[in-house]
Amino acid sequence: DAKTxxxxxxxxxxxxxxxxxCNHSTISGNEYVYWxxxxxxxxxxxxxxxxxxxETNEMASLIITEDxxxxxLILPHATLRDTAVYYCIxxxxxxxxxSGSRLTFGEGTQLTVNP
Amino acid sequence: xxxxxxxxxxxxxxxxxxxxxxxDPISEHNRLxxxxxxxxxxxEFLTYFQNEAxxxxxRLLSDRFSAERPKGxxxxxxxxxTEQGDSAMYLCASSLVTWGSDTQYFGPGTRLTVx
Numbered sequence: 653d654a655k656t657x658x659x660x661x662x663x664x665x666x667x668x669x670x671x672x673x674c675n676h677s678t679i680s681g682n683e684y685v686y687w688x689x690x691x692x693x694x695x696x697x698x699x700x701x702x703x704x705x706x707e708t709n710e711m712a713s714l715i716i717t718e719d720x721x722x723x724x725l726i727l728p729h730a731t732l733r734d735t736a737v738y739y740c741i742x743x744x745x746x747x748x749x750x751s752g753s754r755l756t757f758g759e760g761t762q763l764t765v766n767p
Numbered sequence: 768x769x770x771x772x773x774x775x776x777x778x779x780x781x782x783x784x785x786x787x788x789x790x791d792p793i794s795e796h797n798r799l800x801x802x803x804x805x806x807x808x809x810x811e812f813l814t815y816f817q818n819e820a821x822x823x824x825x826r827l828l829s830d831r832f833s834a835e836r837p838k839g840x841x842x843x844x845x846x847x848x849t850e851q852g853d854s855a856m857y858l859c860a861s862s863l864v865t866w867g868s869d870t871q872y873f874g875p876g877t878r879l880t881v882x
Contacts, residue, residue, distance in 0.1 A: 686870075688873075693856075693878075694875060694876070695771075695858050695860075695873035695874050695875050695876050696810065696858070696860075696873045697873070698870055698871070698872055698873075701870065737809075739809060753798065753800070753815055753822075753823070753862075753864075753869055754800070754812035754815070754823070754825075755800075755802075755810070755812065755860075755871060756812070757809025757810050757811070758809055759808070759809060760809060
């Protein structure tokens with residue numbers, strides 16, 4: 653799976669949009685971009701994933717650049733409960749794995765939402 | 768949908784003792800994964816099952832570790848002769864594999880402390 657690079661920490665004011673960047677310059681054509689977050693002492697929570705097109709769900713939006721070398725997770729109106737470590741992960745689709753189905757977590761971005 | 772559950776949530780044991788953790792996946796999910804997370808790090812893959820078959824094991828899974836999923840539903844992870852280095856959060860995740868999708872949903876984890 654391709655390696656990802658994220659800033660170690662970011663701050664955001666409550667009510668404002670939080671934009672979390674991720675670089676994945678070695679991504680392959682069959683690799684998806686997944687985002688998870690982990691609130692302190694809890695299990696990781698799935699947020700969103702995408703292949704090429706931008707995606708939106710009730711939690712967030714995922715913007716993937718046209719060359720797919722980077723992406724941005726957008727939390728449109730951040731709340732204090734969004735304070736967490738956010739992980740950007742690249743992995744192949746099922747059926748195309750060469751190294752299993754694992755998620756390879758990096759160190760993520762610690763997002764702190766301030767009142 | 769009650770989500771992935773894990774039992775116990777916390778376990779304190781003495782070095783040399785055996786411990787067993789249980790994971791109940793989301794109903795009808797055919798894949799089940801185990802990860803380990805140490806303080807300040809992202810989760811690391813240990814092993815995964817598709818139905819009852821264990822398809823991949825990480826090098827992290829020493830011979831003191833064994834995982835089972837006997838009927839393709841719940842899974843157990845046993846650690847024999849625990850060492851202080853085994854202290855970590857043990858996370859379970861499950862997914863329903865369909866073409867192009869294998870989104871993993873995590874449980875709350877079992878925190879192991881080896882004294």
